[in-house]
Amino acid sequence: QVQLVQSGAEVKKPGASVKVSCTASGYTFSTYEINWVRQATGQGLEWMGWVNPHSGDTAYSQNFLGRVAMTRNISINTAYMELTSLTSEDTAVYYCARSAGFDPWGQGTLVTVSS
Amino acid sequence: DVVMAQSPLSLSVTLGKPASISCKSSQSLVHSDGNTYLNWFQQRPGQSPRRLIYKVSNRDSGVPDRFSGSGSGTDFTLKVSRVEAEDVGIYYCMQGTHWPPTFGPGTKVEIK
Numbered sequence: 001q002v003q004l005v006q007s008g009a010e011v012k013k014p015g016a017s018v019k020v021s022c023t024a025s026g027y028t029f030s031t032y033e034i035n036w037v038r039q040a041t042g043q044g045l046e047w048m049g050w051v052n053p054h055s056g057d058t059a060y061s062q063n064f065l066g067r068v069a070m071t072r073n074i075s076i077n078t079a080y081m082e083l084t085s086l087t088s089e090d091t092a093v094y095y096c097a098r099s100a101g102f103d104p105w106g107q108g109t110l111v112t113v114s115s
Numbered sequence: 116d117v118v119m120a121q122s123p124l125s126l127s128v129t130l131g132k133p134a135s136i137s138c139k140s141s142q143s144l145v146h147s148d149g150n151t152y153l154n155w156f157q158q159r160p161g162q163s164p165r166r167l168i169y170k171v172s173n174r175d176s177g178v179p180d181r182f183s184g185s186g187s188g189t190d191f192t193l194k195v196s197r198v199e200a201e202d203v204g205i206y207y208c209m210q211g212t213h214w215p216p217t218f219g220p221g222t223k224v225e226i227k
Contacts, residue, residue: 035216045156045164045207045218061215095163100211102154103166103175 002026004034004096004106011112012086019082020109022096029072030054032099034079036070039108040092048094051079086113117142117210119219127227128198136222138191138208145188145212152211155184155193158221159204167206168193200226 007021022034036048049060051070058070064083072079079096093108118141128134144151155168166175168184171191181196195202203226208219 044221045209047216047218059214097164100152100216101166101169102156102164102209102211102216103169105163105165108163 002098002104004098004104006094006096006106006109009110009112011114014087014113014115016086016113017082017084018086018111019080020094020096020111021078021080022106023076023078024098025077027098029077030074034070034072035097035099035102036068036081037095037097037102037105038092039095040089043092048081053079083111086111088113116215117144117213117217119208119210119217121206121208121219121222123222124220125223125225127225128195129227130200131197134195134198134202134224136193136206136208136224138186138193138219140189140191140210142213143188144191144210150212151187153184153186153191154209154211155182156207156209157202157204158207159201162204164207198224198226 003025005023010018030053033050035050038046051058053072067084069082091113093110095108096106120139122137151171153171156164157167158164167178172184183194185192205221205223207221
């Protein structure tokens with residue numbers, strides 16, 4: 001079955017960077033975009049951007065321009081989201097989701113930013 | 116950006132009774148290709164979101180038929196014909212017609 005498996009929880013200090021991975025299985029990885037969405041504790045869903053695994057093309061939300069980079073490694077069916085200059089406001093669960101239809105989602109990666 | 120509004124934001128429902136969630140967009144969600152990219156997601160406590168409905172009214176595989184989606188233009192509705200205990204969670208609408216994709220604030224469903 002189609003599945004997205006994300007990397008484990010991270011704890012970072014303010015000003016640091018974090019890189020979260022999302023490994024796909026059950027379909028041809030290059031065929032569908034991978035979206036990244038974050039959810040602060042008790043809050044709603046915020047779209048961050050997507051990466052096209054085939055071309056490497058990306059599109060980012062204005063809210064994260066200059067701080068986010070989404071990449072992929074087709075040989076291992078994995079997409080990555082790197083967020084820099086972290087602050088406490090970046091503490092959230094980060095999800096990947098396949099395609100423009102956002103189906104399915106990964107299990108989420110908790111990123112905690114704390115001094 | 117297209118703003119998605121949901122109502123109510125919180126819903127307490129008796130088991131076996133119906134429930135309805137409204138989602139309104141600040142612009143028409145009819146795409147130039149003729150499709151309307153309005154999805155509904157369910158997020159159970161402690162879980163990732165799961166898509167229930169895509170393109171307004173199409174139920175995803177494995178989604179019980181007590182869930183249905185309807186609407187057009189800027190007004191959409193998710194209905195649950197008979198609420199079960201497993202339906203507790205937060206429901207989000209999301210539009211994918213206009214860039215960037217945007218989500219509604221969510222509607223929290225609990226059992227009375």
